[in-house]
Amino acid sequence: DAGVIQSPRHEVTEMGQEVTLRCKPISGHNSLFWYRQTMMRGLELLIYFNNNVPIDDSGMPEDRFSAKMPNASFSTLKIQPSEPRDSAVYFCASSRRREGWETQYFGPGTRLLVL
């Protein structure tokens, strides 16, 4: 069974450009999470969806960041315009929420470098 799939694995872009990160959750999972990992701030939750609906976006840093989940098998995280301080590893995770806590399964991450 395939795990969480993220693309691209690496992205190098110039300041001001639009960046789109993609995530395919594990089939059958109904919760999807976007995390950002940096040396300074560690691992922080940006936003999460349940049944394709955004539940908590309090971690989204600013209006330059947006996330969508048009269907159960695909999500995007977009940064427009990108800035050097957005350089980080972005992880997507998914879980199958039922009546209690379920394990979040993480993808391999997208390493973003904004020059």
Next chain:
Amino acid sequence: AQSVTQPDIHITVSEGASLELRCNYSYGATPYLFWYVQSPGQGLQLLLKYFSGDTLVQGIKGFEAEFKRSQSSFNLRKPSVHWSDAAEYFCAVGPSNFGNEKLTFGTGTRLTIIP
């Protein structure tokens, strides 16, 4: 608000020696607690979790953790480490009311294994 503290940024252990990684949490009620491991260039993998019941939890790869309510701790242990255990370890806490699936991660402990 929930929070997690991992007081050790970096730990070095000899192969075959025992290991204990510390984790302290702050939460108003009994939390849900997790330990994840991240190998270089990889996503996070769940080692073990505590929801309720027996306070000594067994996980994968020979790891265990003990929940101590009086100390607000959830320390990770392994009796004998292997070179393949070199990685970064993250403790995380989630709210027990399950109204929100938001995990809060500690800053991580990097484990180095020496021969």
